[in-house]
Amino acid sequence: MDIVSKEARLRIMASIRSKNTKPERVVRSMLHRMGFCFRLHRADLPGRPDIVLPKHRKVIFVHGCFWHQHRSCPLASSPGTNIEYWKPKLAGNVQRDMRNRRRLRKLGWASLAVWECQMRDAERLKKIRVCKFGD
Numbered sequence: 001m002d003i004v005s006k007e008a009r010l011r012i013m014a015s016i017r018s019k020n021t022k023p024e025r026v027v028r029s030m031l032h033r034m035g036f037c038f039r040l041h042r043a044d045l046p047g048r049p050d051i052v053l054p055k056h057r058k059v060i061f062v063h064g065c066f067w068h069q070h071r072s073c074p075l076a077s078s079p080g081t082n083i084e085y086w087k088p089k090l091a092g093n094v095q096r097d098m099r100n101r102r103r104l105r106k107l108g109w110a111s112l113a114v115w116e117c118q119m120r121d122a123e124r125l126k127k128i129r130v131c132k133f134g135d
């Protein structure tokens with residue numbers, strides 16, 4: 001009964017979402033090509049994961065390296081100015097991420113973070129664990 005195909009609808013949804021960052025789009029199209037069914041931004045799960053794979057009980061967060069302080073990543077280093085302002089904010093983000101992952105685990109969901117810097121290298125991207133979700 002659907003006039004708009006699933007794929008077109010995804011595109012429409014993506015275009016109207018403010019949260020639709022580019023790295024997230026990369027991950028989504030990769031999963032799509034691999035034939036996964038997924039949902040986006042499920043508000044009823046802790047942390048409102050960017051991508052949800054209900055069948056596999058897995059969620060994916062697409063994280064900006066700076067905002068979520070990717071460990072030992074050059075993109076995570078603080079901006080030169082206003083360090084005192086950023087530090088507590090960023091530390092808060094990291095703590096919130098940890099809390100959300102813990103909550104998800106308790107609810108029976110496995111979570112995976114895909115990092116912004118991983119999007120820059122297609123070959124590396126293929127090797128991240130997302131690819132094994134179909135197991």
Ligand SMILES: [Zn+2]
Pocket residue numbers: 065070073074075076115116117118
């Ligand atoms: Zn990074």
